[in-house]
Amino acid sequence: MPSTAPGPSTVPGPVAGSEEIRLQLRSWPEVEAYLAHCRGVIVPLGSTEQHGPTGAIGTDALTAEAVALEVGRRTGVLVTPAQAFGMAEHHLGFAGTISLQPSTLLAVLHDVVLSLARHGFERIYVINGHGGNIATARAAFAQAYGTAAARGLPGAERLRCRLANWFTAGPVMREARDRYGEREGHHATPSEIALTLHLEPSLTAKQRPLPEAAPAGPIHGPEDFRRRHPDGRMGSDPFLATADDGARFLELAATALSEDLAAFLGPEGDAG
Amino acid sequence: MPSTAPGPSTVPGPVAGSEEIRLQLRSWPEVEAYLAHCRGVIVPLGSTEQHGPTGAIGTDALTAEAVALEVGRRTGVLVTPAQAFGMAEHHLGFAGTISLQPSTLLAVLHDVVLSLARHGFERIYVINGHGGNIATARAAFAQAYGTAAARGLPGAERLRCRLANWFTAGPVMREARDRYGEREGHHATPSEIALTLHLEPSLTAKQRPLPEAAPAGPIHGPEDFRRRHPDGRMGSDPFLATADDGARFLELAATALSEDLAAFLGPEGDAG
Amino acid sequence: MPSTAPGPSTVPGPVAGSEEIRLQLRSWPEVEAYLAHCRGVIVPLGSTEQHGPTGAIGTDALTAEAVALEVGRRTGVLVTPAQAFGMAEHHLGFAGTISLQPSTLLAVLHDVVLSLARHGFERIYVINGHGGNIATARAAFAQAYGTAAARGLPGAERLRCRLANWFTAGPVMREARDRYGEREGHHATPSEIALTLHLEPSLTAKQRPLPEAAPAGPIHGPEDFRRRHPDGRMGSDPFLATADDGARFLELAATALSEDLAAFLGPEGDAG
Amino acid sequence: MPSTAPGPSTVPGPVAGSEEIRLQLRSWPEVEAYLAHCRGVIVPLGSTEQHGPTGAIGTDALTAEAVALEVGRRTGVLVTPAQAFGMAEHHLGFAGTISLQPSTLLAVLHDVVLSLARHGFERIYVINGHGGNIATARAAFAQAYGTAAARGLPGAERLRCRLANWFTAGPVMREARDRYGEREGHHATPSEIALTLHLEPSLTAKQRPLPEAAPAGPIHGPEDFRRRHPDGRMGSDPFLATADDGARFLELAATALSEDLAAFLGPEGDAG
């Protein structure tokens, strides 16, 4: 059984040309073989929610998955499918938003972590694209540690989860401020929209100048959010975004998170 | 509010060249406009689980999403992101399987349905790629109807969900029997593997002749499953699969489900 | 402890004259002795819900329990009390219906299975009288297997549950079609009403000719159900039912399920 | 709708000869008619658990149902099917015990009460046969009141539940003390065993002299219970029980609870 002894915890290294980093395109014997030399795995976590009058509803899942795959390719760490539905209760006032309640998302991430831990994965690296997921994801990690310990899961004491928000990585935030200043805002930001333009060029057709956005502020319930932010934006000007910017953000995010992941896979997992 | 009056329920019709059928690439005003002429939506539901020694772990999510997108393109009905993690407790004995407990998947689908219903969606068409999801999905629909009624959600009495398993559509099953006979089996089947080969040609490299599979049988817990089905297959010979077969299965599934969806969107939603 | 080693799994055989097959009329030492030679048990699962303008609200529990007891008498396998409340959310628009939410019924069956497994029962045979329970019961089995494995319950790998719907047994369905043709319908059917007339002759007094029933169709929420099926029937003509028919259905169901149970108790439990 | 206006709350009166008091043998239009003149209903609540070396595992469900039906016949108040599985965690150390966790039983009773309240039932009278259910049943009532109020259920402010333990009714306890003195004990008592002998004469064959029982004491977990009470009894001598005694207990319990129910159905429901 792969899970009974601690495994090596170094980064496998960049994937060769045709090698596949997506867990979903691997077979189970390949995963078993992988576990013999690496106990790390990347889980992309997104959301499906309004991103202003011109942004794609799937922005947070698209970006999280893209960054995750790029980090996977660079480090050789396997990437699971994305959890595309996240905690977006406050965006439910806008058509198309699909939200899991916090208690539901907590259960999802708990079950994902425990499934992976059962196989011997010891370092679960969640690459997240949505601020609204942060609190629930952290709560889910604590719940999962508790269950693993209570069940006496082999390796429970070596199980570690880490939440990595690509959009708050230092270099990403600095670049966004440099390029967009205050107009970066806090939701439907030009940086995340730029990344979607890079990934899905057809989205460029939606881009158009917008009136000044309502300012960012605290987030409460869906009615309150819609009243404060009538078009869904929080202080942002997504018209500033370009696909080229998006390529740059992807590069910066992937670099920063690859380093962070390497530290997380190290002996003490002391990333961050 | 889109949700307070019953909406038209005809199929929008095939998407024009560049039109986007993925909800995740639409903006919220586009979804609001869409709701003015169609109250239907497609939700792909997969699983992330072992598919025998050569099959892709993501088979059920890849296939469900591909069929869903093709049905969407043909009917003009929007497609949400896929829920890639499903109920696969019995496959947890094989590395790489990620499973939500039934109670968790029930909560996920409940929340997804209620999010959509809140916006005025009245016909939720779940295209499913995994037999293990069927029971829980049906239970989730019943739970969602109950919550919608208990909350007095506008339009609760018009809310309808339907589970469409692409792999049990009549033409698909007939074609599989014609092509593979008994060697279709019940898990890691050549029909589903064929579809993945069509979608991801790189998977062809994993194909190799396999010894005869353990016969199919009832499904219980993970240890029992692995004991009965040591390489993960249930009576199937996935080496028979080809990408061309997969293209055919996609065509058959999309045709069958598009018709089923049209009936579901009709006045009484009496598909099936 | 009875649960630590696998037990014999043959059918005990028909009960002698005065022998009692109901678990509720046995003492605990008798159950302990029973476990030394048989690890199977039958759990009747019903529902308490409207059955048309003339049918008994308890139809599904009455019939499930009657079939279960007859199967018990023929096979010698113990029968627990019936769970009379099932998942009947869609019938809540009719007075007298009592429904457990899917999440609640899932918890009930989960706890029943784990209680039995704790004593060493390894084959849980649920005889079900209500279509609405099927999905949730299957989900509950999966949840129970998961818990048993996670807790390291002795014998977890030998625990098997099976859902047997008496009304979908082949001989029962054939007989119903032969006798009633299309007027069998799908809810408040003459076959199930006939069985209640056999069991409770006083119910015959409720029988009266009814206008043609609304046709069967998909099942959604309670308001939708009542609108489509104003008197509660789905395409059925229960006035065709007689007590004699009921005796025949009981015979057919008990024969079919006794064979199915014997197979389930066999070495590989491969019934169905 | 029956539920929008307060209904009359007097006892219907004893049932005529052939009239049926069991909800499960009524049709939905009959229940609707019943609600026009009475808003009360009886729910029998039992347990399926060891009752000493000679007592029936189903004692608590058998007795609760028998008392409920007799109270129903005397008062004309409808009786639902029994919930035969209760909270018996502490008896799980004895073969045959089936227990719902407290959280599960809480959900069951919550759903039963809300189902009934939806139809306009306003006085839910739970006749209970098992001490272990008392705490959870009371908690469930509080949870149900909260849900009814939170959902704005019509008639929420008139919804009242009452738990009536037949075995703690004053006349019953006095009779038991008179007949058995200290040997009544606290579990597998001669009074409850007597009632089962009256209801199921075949149980008499199990009766035999027993050594002195372990004394009653506080109840904790299942291992602790079995250690303190090795044969399952708590201070009782069930060999004292006779079927004639049982008939007397049934008479006493039915008389006491019929009066209590009449008071509960009165304008202020101030029974007890």
Add this chain to the structure above:
Amino acid sequence: MPSTAPGPSTVPGPVAGSEEIRLQLRSWPEVEAYLAHCRGVIVPLGSTEQHGPTGAIGTDALTAEAVALEVGRRTGVLVTPAQAFGMAEHHLGFAGTISLQPSTLLAVLHDVVLSLARHGFERIYVINGHGGNIATARAAFAQAYGTAAARGLPGAERLRCRLANWFTAGPVMREARDRYGEREGHHATPSEIALTLHLEPSLTAKQRPLPEAAPAGPIHGPEDFRRRHPDGRMGSDPFLATADDGARFLELAATALSEDLAAFLGPEGDAG
């Protein structure tokens, strides 16, 4: 590990002058040392709810904590912080009441008991100040025993919880009847108010003569409660209360519960 072997179970004895009985003012090594000679602990459980027009909303938490601390000082058994929010759904019709749903309080007490059990505490003595908590607390104990056994927690078979309501201790109830007769009532009673006056003399300023209270009666939902008990009292005359009375009640309660706790800590824990 302190939890693997049974610990001594005698009362440590009264605390010396400056010794601290509050767990919250101890360090973890001190608790570890304490566990080497005593496995008992006191948990005060209160509620935050209306107590009539003049009583303090925090009455039940204030009194439970005061009694708990006095019992702790006399016996040397450690006292945890109070759980100040309890189950008070029926008081939610009055401003300031804060209630946990029964299912929530059940989870809280379950987690508290399991946390303590993990460290080796074997006798959890909950001193309760609120009648509405009783049912849920007992249900929580049963749930906790079940979890401890299912998880195979070391010492699960020695884990015992006991609920001690200070206000129903025999000497307390006798004193209250002697002092106030029928005007003791059942909510916002002079005895509990007296204790708060002793603990918080400033509360005396709220005392004023009140009209006769509505009589006590059964408790249902919040609207029903407010309708029956318009000022929140149930048959009580809290104006009778004095701080001196309160001192007397504290003395009586602490004496009675200290004896009860000593018995509970004895070899068989047979208090009550």
Add this chain to the structure above:
Amino acid sequence: MPSTAPGPSTVPGPVAGSEEIRLQLRSWPEVEAYLAHCRGVIVPLGSTEQHGPTGAIGTDALTAEAVALEVGRRTGVLVTPAQAFGMAEHHLGFAGTISLQPSTLLAVLHDVVLSLARHGFERIYVINGHGGNIATARAAFAQAYGTAAARGLPGAERLRCRLANWFTAGPVMREARDRYGEREGHHATPSEIALTLHLEPSLTAKQRPLPEAAPAGPIHGPEDFRRRHPDGRMGSDPFLATADDGARFLELAATALSEDLAAFLGPEGDAG
């Protein structure tokens, strides 16, 4: 009803000499009167967990409550009792720690918020003393907003919650860095210990020089935490703490949070 119209949202102002700011010492009519001029309320949230070899287990609850009461006195905003048990799963490896699972704490805060919202409170200001609570508290707020909206609670759109961690207030963190530099650390910090020394001078007796603490690092499960931080400290030197320091921290925290609360109670509640 206080909850149907938006209330004024200004800070009441400092309490006069004898005025009581604790909700628990108020009567319900006083709270009703308070709501006529202020819709804000403070909820102290702590934890009961190890704080190193010399720190008090109740540090986080003691400090949160002390800061909350001081903020209450300065602003005139009512303070509820403290929730003393928080999310401390990672500290369960040390004797005396009592932890609520994240799902439990989520339910507690959800219920507390909804209880308060029912009375018309619209600004729930949670003063928190424990980093481990942050994620779960934020998740609970989102869950509460969702429930309030789903239930159609009057004022749902005006309900706002805010989490204020006294120990991360800017002036507090600056002062801690100034006084202790790197030796402030991240758990069992001199700043929080100092505050407890100020509040409970007897704790000073536990102070003693300690060896250098293990460095701070990421937090995972309880076994991992204890292995990395054998005496419970994370990089801190609590021996540096003095009661005078504590008085200063209380002053700084109360000043900062009083300003933050005033902004939160303002028209747009845009604190932070």
